[in-house]
């Protein structure tokens with residue numbers, strides 16, 4: 385199949401995290417709500433009801449467009465996309481046809497060691513539909529989702545492989561989460577992806593016939609479905625058979641795509657300007673104001689972490705994949721720089737990406753449910769660095785902090801984990817050990833250096849393992865020197 389290459393364009397629908405719906409004041413938070421309890425005459429499509437634009441949804445869409453390097457045209461408008469379906473009470477969806485809120489941007493990222501840049505054709509705003517569900521023989525419809533703001537991000541067919549497609553989605557989801565415009569939760573249906581894939585011979589300029597693929601419910605499904613299509617279409621081309629312009633659905637249980645229907649064209653929807661809404665004028669001052677609200681984005685943060693904290697690209701990548709984790713880490717770094725023992729950003733990174741991530745993964749917990757502060761984490765690392773507890777004890781203290789939210793000092797105290805490193809506490813133990821073991825002492829003084837190991841062992845035993853071996857070693861040598 386190496387002689388064929390794919391041209392893939394992705395359409396992502398992301399539900400926006402607004403309080404209310406796109407054109408009415410119903411709550412947009414419908415998860416877990418009883419069917420048809422988040423509805424009003426507007427989102428039920430009652431005749432004569434007038435839509436009112438959700439300003440926040442427009443701002444979120446403009447913000448996303450700006451983060452994707454798009455132009456934000458001054459004049460946009462709303463259009464009706466007409467099609468009959470039981471989950472669409474009005475018989476049309478309010479969308480944007482020829483004048484979207486954002487156009488001509490790009491998303492750049494690294495994939496398989498190379499820099500990739502995918503054009504963004506448009507970002508526009510529309511309303512979600514209701515949801516059909518089935519109980520035994522009956523088909524029921526829930527309109528709670530009807531009218532929830534939905535942002536559509538359409539890429540150019542610049543993606544060349546299923547792996548690039550997956551990475552594009554990973555990066556896009558990260559940006560939406562950083563912006564706080566969407567949960568981008570794919571399983572909850574807040575981030576949905578359709579793909580257009582055409583296959584052509586390597587080096588050919590003209591795109592092949594595009595096939596639309598739907599029903600992909602995970603990043604993995606997107607990758608598998610596109611891999612399947614790449615092979616299927618390549619085989620048809622090799623045989624000289626035509627590729628149908630159609631919509632296919634991914635059937636994950638069978639690991640294949642199946643034909644659903646011939647692809648509809650834009651004219652099938654009879655788009656026309658929405659008569660109930662005026663055109664939307666986007667003032668430059670408004671755009672500038674929205675731009676100021678854009679936070680540092682994942683890629684810039686990742687590069688800064690590598691530069692300022694001397695982290696590997698990999699560590700910087702995992703720490704910045706989630707904005708809140710990056711924030712937790714940066715607070716810890718700041719706290720680590722003050723105080724008698726400086727904790728380096730690298731050491732903090734090791735604790736976060738190692739032990740803390742392990743605990744979070746075991747409990748399937750996000751950083752928001754970690755119930756200790758960056759200060760407490762730094763406090764723990766400091767106890768280890770000062771030699772008050774050893775690294776293993778440090779890990780079990782972190783376990784306990786994770787479970788109980790207690791401070792590291794409390795836990796160390798309660799468990800009697802502190803290493804006896806204070807010189808005065810150890811001095812008498814060492815004196816006793818040397819008095820009790822004249823033979824190894826004599827051997828050591830005669831030049832048999834291995835005897836030291838035995839004496840260290842005796843001190844550790846006498847302190848029930850709580851002493852810091854490094855400190856014991858040093859103090860023992862000093863005491864032996866005095867006896868020579």
Ligand SMILES: [Zn+2]
Pocket residue numbers: 405408409410422423424425426427428531
């Ligand atoms: Zn409503």
